[in-house]
Amino acid sequence: xxxxxxxxxxxxxxxxxxxxxxxxxxxxxxxxxxxxxxxxxxxxxxxxxxxxxxxxxxxxxxxxxxxxxxxxxxxxxxxxxxxxxxxxxxxxxxxxxxxxxxxxxxxxxxxxxxxxxxxxxxxxxxx
Numbered sequence: 001x002x003x004x005x006x007x008x009x010x011x012x013x014x015x016x017x018x019x020x021x022x023x024x025x026x027x028x029x030x031x032x033x034x035x036x037x038x039x040x041x042x043x044x045x046x047x048x049x050x051x052x053x054x055x056x057x058x059x060x061x062x063x064x065x066x067x068x069x070x071x072x073x074x075x076x077x078x079x080x081x082x083x084x085x086x087x088x089x090x091x092x093x094x095x096x097x098x099x100x101x102x103x104x105x106x107x108x109x110x111x112x113x114x115x116x117x118x119x120x121x122x123x124x125x126x127x
Contacts, residue, residue, distance in 0.1 A: 001054075001056055001060065002060070002061075002062075002063065003051055003057060003060055003062045003063065004062070004063045004064075004065065005043055005044075005047060005048065005051075005062060005063070005064050005065070006043070006044065006047075006065050007029070007031070007041040007042065007043045007064055007065065007066045008041065008042050008066070008067075009039060009040065009041060009042075009066065009067060010028065010040045010041060010042045011040075013040055018089075021042050022045070022086070022088075025044065025045050025046065026042040026043065026044060026045060027042065027043050027044070027045050027048055027087050027088070027089065027090055028040070028041075028042060028089055029041045029042065029043055029089060029090040029091060029092060030089075030090075030091050030092070031064065031066065031071070031073065031092045031093075031094060032091070032092075032093060032094065033073075033093040033094035033095065034071075034094035034095065034096055036094065039066070041066065041092075043090065045086065045087060048078075048087055048090060049085070049086070049087050052075075052078065052087065057075065058075055059074070060074070061073075061074060061095070062074065062075070062092070064092060071094050072094065072095050072096070073092040073093060073094050073095065074092070074093055074095055075090065075091070075092060076091040076092065076093040077090070077091040078090040078091065
């Protein structure tokens with residue numbers, strides 16, 4: 001299953017700014033990885049809250065739209081309120097896709113233990 005989340009860059013940081021975001025139905029977060037500086041972001045609470053209830057969201061490759069640019073990310077960490085059902089903060093790590101096979105002539109390799117073909121697929125790796 002694929003997940004798509006809209007995010008916006010947030011300028012104001014700190015406790016007060018985060019509280020204002022939460023009152024507006026947004027979650028403060030951070031996007032880091034892939035050789036870039038960390039970026040403070042805000043995402044919709046309802047979208048993330050219901051996605052976090054699904055187990056597949058925690059390990060899925062997520063499409064994060066930020067300023068018209070789409071990045072592949074994974075959820076690295078999130079914090080929940082101690083007794084309310086609300087997300088306080090979320091961390092995303094940007095990842096890039098690269099193929100697992102590097103053999104130039106073939107897209108199929110044989111494993112030594114089972115001698116069965118192993119197909120090349122693009123896999124996401126943290127940066």
